[in-house]
Amino acid sequence: MELEVEAFSKLLVRPVVVVTTVSESGIPNAAPFSLNTPVSFDPPLYGISCDPTHDTWQNIQENGDFVVNIVGKDFGDLMHVLETDYPYGDNEIEHAGLTAEKAEKVKPPRIKEAKAWIECKQETNIVLGNHIWIVGRVVAVGVQEDSWKEVIDVKDLLCHIAGQFFAVDMKEARYKRAK
Numbered sequence: 465m466e467l468e469v470e471a472f473s474k475l476l477v478r479p480v481v482v483v484t485t486v487s488e489s490g491i492p493n494a495a496p497f498s499l500n501t502p503v504s505f506d507p508p509l510y511g512i513s514c515d516p517t518h519d520t521w522q523n524i525q526e527n528g529d530f531v532v533n534i535v536g537k538d539f540g541d542l543m544h545v546l547e548t549d550y551p552y553g554d555n556e557i558e559h560a561g562l563t564a565e566k567a568e569k570v571k572p573p574r575i576k577e578a579k580a581w582i583e584c585k586q587e588t589n590i591v592l593g594n595h596i597w598i599v600g601r602v603v604a605v606g607v608q609e610d611s612w613k614e615v616i617d618v619k620d621l622l623c624h625i626a627g628q629f630f631a632v633d634m635k636e637a638r639y640k641r642a643k
């Protein structure tokens with residue numbers, strides 16, 4: 465069956481990460497991203513694709529630091545909170561009832577409830593289409609002990625397909641979303 469070209473992103477499952485950043489005045493920000501992947505092992509580099517209107521991009525331009533928080537299915541119903549376009553400077557970690565924990569090597573906090581976290585410092589960025597591909601140098605990583613089985617335990621991870629569809633199974637593929 466042929467589809468419109470625009471449907472390409474509905475054919476892939478991608479892990480949801482919540483990217484935390486911090487503003488110049490020290491207010492943390494959190495936003496879900498599914499356009500994300502490791503891009504190099506040596507040096508360790510991680511990429512996220514960000515709409516340039518997002519507060520996440522504004523904060524990264526200000527200080528270059530971000531944390532990629534790898535989250536579980538328990539974050540599914542928080543997506544509609546974390547993706548809400550709150551005024552710049554609002555703390556989405558608090559809006560979502562999550563806990564900010566001090567990161568090891570970067571300014572933004574990581575999210576305590578996340579399964580794992582990758583601390584990054586911006587290495588480079590490039591405009592690609594209507595997004596900015598932001599590449600960060602990985603400077604610290606960690607995982608919750610009960611999610612570590614030589615590699616991350618995938619059974620609880622939250623993965624996104626498109627729009628309101630998440631990869632749980634087709635019966636419960638929809639989490640509540642704002643749009």
Ligand SMILES: Cc1cc2nc3c(=O)[nH]c(=O)nc-3n(C[C@H](O)[C@H](O)[C@H](O)COP(=O)(O)O)c2cc1C
Pocket residue numbers: 480493494495496497498499500513514515517518519520521543544546547548549550624
């Ligand atoms: C599951 C999910 C995945 C998302 N993936 C991306 C993404 O990869 N890139 C992006 O720019 N926005 C993505 N968004 C939208 C942003 O998270 C959303 O617009 C958010 O409000 C931006 O927050 P900010 O302005 O605080 O940075 C996604 C939203 C959801 C719910």
